Amino acid sequence: MNQYIHMITNTGISLPTDLWVPTTDRIKPQQSKQVALGLVKDFNQKDLSLSIEGYYKKMNNTLEYKEGATFLTFDDPGAASYINWENNVTSGRAWSYGVEFLLQKKEGRLTGWIGYTLSWTQMQFDSINFGRKFFARYDRRHDISVVATYKLNDHITLSGTWVYGTGNAVTVPASQYYSYQPYPGSYQMPSYSMGPNPPNGMYVNDLSEKNNFRMAPYHRLDLGIQFHKIKKWGERIWEISVYNAYNRKNPFYYYNDTKTVPTYVYEGPKRVLLLIDYGILRQVSLFPVIPSVTYSFKF
């Protein structure tokens, strides 16, 4: 199968940015081969069915941003004229495989389904992660969805949806180290005064494993109640619903920060209070509990 449009996504912890780009003279279409094997069983009660499906998919010409690629520059509005996105991407391979379970109830007062997917998605690019395989940002080990609708009577319907997904894989360094930039001239290597800012180099984060960190899992419960009434020209529906009913703070992105903690330390026998900066990770979430009221009319 060929696909003539590519999605490229960033892998840092900050603002998630997905970009859809077309196939060009330089960018080949994405190709995939997939095999799937499924089994469907209808139970004695005709309205209940269970399906199990396994799949394996291999993709070629998959696109990713090159390491260090800059795709938006706010401080240089004219950058778009000379940043060619084709120079910022590289193509490689990807593999995805897993198994999906789906239990459905299609009839009766209670309808809905329970779905579960166990999957793995890995990628490999010659010029990324030193050529080693890594998990894709949207690699989702577990994905669960539970959807239920209960018809209380002819006028009132209750509904609920719960979704759960393993967190995205992103690149978060755990440590940093001092990286020397040697000068061949008169200064050569530094005299190794290892203060906080030694010369000829800089502190760098250890980013040796791409997408090494899992964001917190995403889950959410949506609830709703619908009031139906048949009118002369159609059906009137009032709906009261709550999005993210238990106000789960799902992570949108993370960023590194510091917090100052007063800490007692001993300088010899003397106990001294110091203000020490601790490195922390902060999470930004969107969409807390959101109630809504909807009026609709079907005719």
Place this chain on the structure above:
Amino acid sequence: MRKVFTKLMPSIFFLMIFASCDKEVDNIGYPKYNQKIVISGFLSPDNKVNKILISENLSLYGNRFLPQPMGTLTATISDGTNEMSLDSAQFMNGFTSSDYPIIEGKTYTITVKTDKGLAAEASCTVPLKRNLSLEIDTSLTVNYNPDYGSYTYINADIYFTDTQGTDNYYMFYCEQVTYISKWSSTPNIFEISGPEKAYFTDNGKDGARFKMTLQPVGVGSDGDSSFLKVYLLNTDKAYYDYKKSLDNYNSGDDPFTEPSPVYTNVTGGLGIFAAYTTDSLIFRLK
């Protein structure tokens, strides 16, 4: 009371749901800090002293810049035949060619271990010394300003010939050294910009004659003497990859730039262990 509560209710509700959209992460484990040995070593037969620095990585989370003790270090450098132990003083100060000679074409391996169980190893091969025919071609420009008088600039092009048939990696560095005895006994040293990228390969230009133009070099009237020192390093691939990765490095904090790691050839640790040979020329400006 009821009225006040009714008025405050929407504000309390919105505060409750929106106030903590940004919070310290406390529901998942932080990335695990694994203590690693960091090796920084650049060997050359042209160095009077070859320096190797052993350090460690520091956790980004918690009390930063608080080094965890690495334990007692032992380190050796070997060319496959001759091995030398590096003591802790030599980690900081390097070793001279009489202690342990670095020879072109040989592969050197450094092994570092600690009694805490940390271990790191890296190898590099010193490039062969080549005849690069390094040359300088200069011209003079005199600018005249009615207020300040005339000022002389040297325009210089540097040429060298790549060795055909092998993958070669280069690094260029140039500095102006000026001695002004009435000010100081130590010279003033300024880096002089050359090609846009100071490191480059012969990829696509195998065996070619390379030309690099320097920024115009000012020759002031104060100096007793002034020199241009040009260094052309023939490096191994690791040195080139390391320089390139440092240039492209991005920590991942910029929301619109992909994280970009710094190259390492250290197994079990971090850092760089690379080698080079140097060609140089000195041109007297004054």
